[in-house]
Amino acid sequence: MVTILIDVNGEQLSFPKGSTGLQIARRIGLLPDMLGLTVNDVVYDITRSIEEDATIRFLTWEDALGKQLFWHSAAHLLAAALESLYPTVQLGMGPPIEQGFYYDVDLGNDTATTLDTTLIEEKMLALAQRGDAFIRRAVSKQEAIAFFKEKGNGYKLELIEGLEEGRITFYQLGDFIDLCKGPHLPHSGWIKAVKILTIAGAYWRGNIHNKQLTRIYGIAFPEQKALAAFLALRAEAARRSHQKIGKELKLFTFSEKVGLGLPLWLPKGALLYDILVQFLKKEQIKRGYQPVCTPHIGHKALYLTSGHYEKYQEDCFQPIHTAEVEETYLLKPMNCPHHCEIYSSAARSYKELPLRLAEFGTVYRYERHGALHGLTRTRCFTQDDAHIFCRLDQVKDEFSAVIDLVLHVFNILHFTDYKAQLSFRDPKQDKYIGSLADWSLAEQAIQEVVTAKGLQATTVLGEAAFYGPKVDFMVKDALGRNWQLGTVQLDYQLPIRFDLTYIGTDGQKYRPVMIHRAPFGSLERLIAILIEHTAGNFPFWLAPEQVALLPLSDTYATYATTLYRLLLEREIRSVLDLRNETIGKKIREAALQKIPYILVVGEKEVETGYVSVRKQNKQISMLWDDFITQVCSEANLPS
Structure with a gap:
């Protein structure tokens, strides 16, 4: 006799041996949001029976483990689509990752350049819409070896070599069968939106001495609007990429002659x-x-x-x-x-x-x-x-x-x-x-x-x-x-x-x-x-360049140079732009370099002792002495 316990609104309920998560969820009215569950902190398929004393917890899309289970299932959906579309493909491994999933594959007669990501996505969604169940089945080592020998998949055979008898499982989704320890969604119908993100190369099992496979990264969601939000966030992340901004702001570089990974x-x-x-x-x-x-x-x-x-x-x-x-x-x-x-x-x-x-x-x-x-x-x-x-x-x-x-x-x-x-x-x-x-x-x-x-x-x-x-x-x-x-x-x-x-x-x-x-x-x-x-807009004390001085013409270069030297004496990191360019272009380029203060120097500034200050697209006029006092205060290291 085993006891399966779950806490529901502060009350512990128990269920008999052999109950599945799906049966328990139905009895206590938790469906339809449950993706899976944990059994003594181990993630289980919701359709798998529980044969030991256990404390269980149900997983939804809002749980990190729920997302991992969802994306693991989407990786199988990707593999099923690839096998259907590219008959010579040989599957390697396809785990979930922090954001989405990937599958390493040997494309056989095809190459990464021949992959049609739109076609793959359409096939994944078509398979998902069938709502096929993810069926778990324990198999013997001999049966597993025989299955993948017939498919000619040496990658799966290598994985099976390291597995113990009695601990090998297959998962079936429609006609697709894969070696996997799970867990997975109850059925593919949960997956409503998919996106192939990138395609890269990866050595089999991370070993540079092994063959390089094609790694296909993807992500999936239970609704289309969640995918749209993810892609918008991904676009913003690309805009903020430290490699992109680091290059634009001329902060760092890499050289293969120096060595990989050496900034x-x-x-x-x-x-x-x-x-x-x-x-x-x-x-x-x-x-x-x-x-x-x-x-x-x-x-x-x-x-x-x-x-x-x-x-x-x-x-x-x-x-x-x-x-x-x-x-x-x-x-x-x-x-x-x-x-x-x-x-x-x-x-x-x-x-x-x-x-x-x-x-x-x-x-x-x-x-x-x-x-x-x-x-x-x-x-x-x-x-x-x-x-x-x-x-x-x-x-x-x-x-x-x-x-x-x-x-x-x-x-x-x-x-x-x-x-x-x-x-x-x-x-x-x-x-x-x-x-x-x-x-x-x-x-x-x-x-x-x-x-x-x-x-x-x-x-x-x-x-x-x-x-x-x-x-x-x-x-x-x-x-x-x-x-x-x-x-x-x-x-x-x-x-x-x-x-x-x-x-x-x-x-x-x-x-x-x-x-x-x-x-x-x-x-x-x-x-x-x-x-x-x-996004490269550092606080003033941290900005590598704090003030840009832009004379309107050569006539005001001497005065701008004087102000520049006064700023340097106060240890304000400044740049002086004496190029023969329009003031509009100078301002745009200084703004692109994320310089906090841009000073435009012309006749008015020379005659009045004021400076024209641009900060975050706003322009004000202030006395030079007041400006110096302000920036010196802002430049102090925080404490």
């Missing part, structure tokens, strides 16, 4: 980068951080000691072997082991703690070619890294103070919509180091700090660092997209691995606790997010 900061971008660094350095000084600087390489033994090499060796660049002696070095993949060595360079007393070491340290990770994306995913990036070494009784206060710093940064950068994610250890995984007692202590401390601060937080198992739990902050940008920015991590393990100690009040040695923190996350990713959040 080159142009003068204006370097200014933006440096202003953010100076802002955070100012905040860190006020909070008692001490600057340190560490090399861009480190001995392999350093990362073996920390445990990073074992966990991340595939993400490290190839080791550098010295010719003179047997030594192996790595491009620095993280800063924390270096900071541990700085801590251990001197005997420490309890009176010195907390010791807060901060560095804007550039690190190097070998991101795969297909994962690289502008500034959001690069192969070198600069972390606003700091490590706090403290006593056990200082942990909560220090962790709380770091959260205060993170939230202050968000406030200054106008990220007002954010959530905290408690990234904890998953007891089912074995990727962690250290004792369960230490992990329990660390997670409890984090939970207590977050609760005391009244932060809106969710707990996610399995997202902890290998050495300790953390709080990750998710910010929502102007388009409603979520980004992971600041992170604060609590670490009891690296001090053990590096044998870090301090002398306590009783003269005995004690182990410090380590807090890792990065309010920005990385400068590159933060700048990408800021560009898209503001």
Whole structure:
């Protein structure tokens, strides 16, 4: 006898073994909005019977898991359409992703250029309108192998090799059958709107040594107006693309000769980068951080000691072997082991703690070619890294103070919509180091700090660092997209691995606790997010170019040059446009460069001491002295 429990308006109802989600939903009047359900937190088809004691929760389109189930089903619809339209296609894998789904396929005799996306969309909708049920069927390994051998699909056969007997399922949709563990919608009729978004290349199973397949990205919705809203948002996101705006504003570039994923900061971008660094350095000084600087390489033994090499060796660049002696070095993949060595360079007393070491340290990770994306995913990036070494009784206060710093940064950068994610250890995984007692202590401390601060937080198992739990902050940008920015991590393990100690009040040695923190996350990713959040319209203090001076003609160039020099003396970042162009063109180009203040200098300005100021398409006239006072005040780094 099993018990299936569901909470309905505060009342727990139970149902007998073998009930399906669909039967339960009908009995309690929840149809027709239910897409699927979770059974003990595992997503199930709504038509699948429940054979164990379980707590269930129904999923709708409004649930993130409901969307994933919906898009997974749409991926099968895409595959069915492809098999119908392109007889030589061989299917690879087709998972849901954060926004939509994709399917990797071998097109056989066809090529990506021959795909007709409109035809594919029409076929998907035609299949959807049939309302065929998604039928789950458990099969033996032998049956699965025989089925795909007959179809000549080596990709599915390779996947089946890694599956255990008794854990293999097929899903059928009309005449289409696919290897899949599910779950799916009750039927295809839920899918009312589809769109093929992009077509790209992708190596089979992400391995560059495998054949390159065609990856078809798509999205689907339960109503047409939702697709229209998505496409409008997508168009706005394209308009705000940090790669597009970064090129237009001449902030950064990439060169294949330098290397993939290695950004080159142009003068204006370097200014933006440096202003953010100076802002955070100012905040860190006020909070008692001490600057340190560490090399861009480190001995392999350093990362073996920390445990990073074992966990991340595939993400490290190839080791550098010295010719003179047997030594192996790595491009620095993280800063924390270096900071541990700085801590251990001197005997420490309890009176010195907390010791807060901060560095804007550039690190190097070998991101795969297909994962690289502008500034959001690069192969070198600069972390606003700091490590706090403290006593056990200082942990909560220090962790709380770091959260205060993170939230202050968000406030200054106008990220007002954010959530905290408690990234904890998953007891089912074995990727962690250290004792369960230490992990329990660390997670409890984090939970207590977050609760005391009244932060809106969710707990996610399995997202902890290998050495300790953390709080990750998710910010929502102007388009409603979520980004992971600041992170604060609590670490009891690296001090053990590096044998870090301090002398306590009783003269005995004690182990410090380590807090890792990065309010920005990385400068590159933060700048990408800021560009898209503001559409390149940075606040005045952050704008790489703050004032443009545009003389009406050469007659007023001398006076404009005088004003320009006065602005530079006050450290106002200014540009002087002396080109032989019309004033209209100069104004348009300055506006396109997102320069906050545009000053037009002509006869009136020379004679009266006033300046004609344009800001956001509005024009006012004000005394030069008043303008200088105003911009100097606005230019101060925020605090």
